[in-house]
Amino acid sequence: xxQEQKDQVDENFVKEKEAAFxxxxxxxxxxTTRQRNTIISTFFRLRGxxxxxxxxxxxxxANPRIGYATVYRTxxxxxxxxxxxxxxxxxxxxxxxxxxxxxxxxxxxxxxCGMISEFFNPRLEALQEKLAEENNFTIFRHRLELYGACxxxxxxxxxxxxxxxxxxxx
Amino acid sequence: xxQEQKDQVDENFVKEKEAAFxxxxxxxxxxTTRQRNTIISTFFRLRGxxxxxxxxxxxxxANPRIGYATVYRTxxxxxxxxxxxxxxxxxxxxxxxxxxxxxxxxxxxxxxCGMISEFFNPRLEALQEKLAEENNFTIFRHRLELYGACxxxxxxxxxxxxxxxxxxxx
DNA sequence: GTCGAAAATGAAAATTGTTTTCGTAATCCA
DNA sequence: TGGATTACGAAAACAATTTTCATTTTCGAC
Numbered sequence: 304x305x306q307e308q309k310d311q312v313d314e315n316f317v318k319e320k321e322a323a324f325x326x327x328x329x330x331x332x333x334x335t336t337r338q339r340n341t342i343i344s345t346f347f348r349l350r351g352x353x354x355x356x357x358x359x360x361x362x363x364x365a366n367p368r369i370g371y372a373t374v375y376r377t378x379x380x381x382x383x384x385x386x387x388x389x390x391x392x393x394x395x396x397x398x399x400x401x402x403x404x405x406x407x408x409x410x411x412x413x414x415x416c417g418m419i420s421e422f423f424n425p426r427l428e429a430l431q432e433k434l435a436e437e438n439n440f441t442i443f444r445h446r447l448e449l450y451g452a453c454x455x456x457x458x459x460x461x462x463x464x465x466x467x468x469x470x471x472x473x
Numbered sequence: 474x475x476q477e478q479k480d481q482v483d484e485n486f487v488k489e490k491e492a493a494f495x496x497x498x499x500x501x502x503x504x505t506t507r508q509r510n511t512i513i514s515t516f517f518r519l520r521g522x523x524x525x526x527x528x529x530x531x532x533x534x535a536n537p538r539i540g541y542a543t544v545y546r547t548x549x550x551x552x553x554x555x556x557x558x559x560x561x562x563x564x565x566x567x568x569x570x571x572x573x574x575x576x577x578x579x580x581x582x583x584x585x586c587g588m589i590s591e592f593f594n595p596r597l598e599a600l601q602e603k604l605a606e607e608n609n610f611t612i613f614r615h616r617l618e619l620y621g622a623c624x625x626x627x628x629x630x631x632x633x634x635x636x637x638x639x640x641x642x643x
Numbered sequence: 644g645t646c647g648a649a650a651a652t653g654a655a656a657a658t659t660g661t662t663t664t665c666g667t668a669a670t671c672c673a
Numbered sequence: 674t675g676g677a678t679t680a681c682g683a684a685a686a687c688a689a690t691t692t693t694c695a696t697t698t699t700c701g702a703c
Contacts, residue, residue, distance in 0.1 A: 332649095332650095333650070333651085334649085334650055334651065334698080334699050334700075335699075335700095336650090336651060336652080336698070336699075337698090338651080338652070338653095339651085355689085355690085356689095368652090368653075369652090369653085370652085370653050370654070371653090371689095371690080372652075372653065372654080372655095372690095372691080372692085373651080373652060373653070375689095375690065375691075376651085376652090376691095391561070396688095396689075397689085397690085411605065411608060411610050411612075413610070414613065420608060420610075422604060422608060424600070424604055426600060427597070427600055427601070427604070430594070430596060430597055430600065431597070431617075431619060434592055434594055434597070434619075435581065435619055435621065438581060438590060438592060439623065439624040439625055440581050440583070440590075440619065440621055440622070440623060440624060441621045441622050441623075441624055442581075442619045442620070442621040443584065443620055443621040443622065444620050444621075445617065445618060445619045445620060446616070446617070446618050446620075447601075447615065447616070447617045447618075448615060448616050448617075449601060449604075449605055449610065449612045449615045450612070450613055450614050450615060450616075451605065451610055451611045451612040451613040451614075452610070452611050452613065453609065453610060453611075454609040454610060454611055455609055502678095502679095503679070503680090504669080504670050504671070504678080504679055504680065505670075505671090506669070506670075506679090506680060506681080507669090508680080508681070508682095509680085525660080525661085526660095538681090538682075539681090539682085540681085540682050540683070541660095541661080541662095541682090541683095542661095542662080542663085542681075542682065542683080542684095543680080543681060543682070545660095545661065545662075546662095546680085546681090565659075565660065565689090565690095566659090566660075567660080567661085
């Protein structure tokens, strides 16, 4: 499964992001470094909502000398460059999401299996705009998170078990 | 302004909450203490979305010996008793909100002056339910936060200046 | 290419917000 | 009014993140 996913990495997507980041670095007068390249290349090969720890673990496989500080610093740059969104579901722990096609979207989070799915609905967006307008408010951005449970209990259990197994193995 | 607000404290509201908390404490077999009484009485006299620090500052005026630990512990009890909601807007810092009439509501947060206003819209709720259903998902709770700016720049500036002044004074 | 200023790195220390520990004190039911 | 139970407060621990600082790397000017 994870294997399968890894094989599906879209090299063009990764290249595109790398290029965009390089452009950003250039524009800001910052410097290109091996570490940053490793980190962003690793980041965009992963999918989903990645924690710093998860990313660092992967990054260390390519270069074990890279530490938390550099990963944090690079993630901040990625956020600043608008290539990545920072999310905080529930408590503390930040997660980072490299957005692909869908620019903006909201999230549904299953409290059982941890599944995070994304959705976008123009009527919802419009309604928010309308409500903001009624309150003399201008929206820059918003966040909407639906917490609940999958209705497909089988799939949900499967994911839950897999997660448990992974936690075991780690 | 703050003065005016202080005078408007609804003593019945405070009494009601104190009684409800006492009942909760009783039901759980916990003990009534002077500190807890001070904290909840102080809390429900404040309004808005209160941080632990803000609360502690007020509490210390009544009893300077009360420290962070007890405030945190009491806030947890308040959340557990359902008399208070915990919110986390944007980053880290938890804020606590003693809910009055409106059970559930969402928030608009002005990034300029920090104003937090609350709203509720049944169509929005219904639409969320519909979208969840389409994704075979059951919502337990949700959070929606609109980040942006007040359109009334004058009022916004006034609040911003007041906040700056308060920060000065503190 | 090489110099040198500017920026980046990594390890460790610092910060922030919050929780836990632990010895002492208060509560409250029998 | 014990005395077991619970709470308190100060300080230590914690987890996530940021900063510091000495060292190394980058890259444009020469």
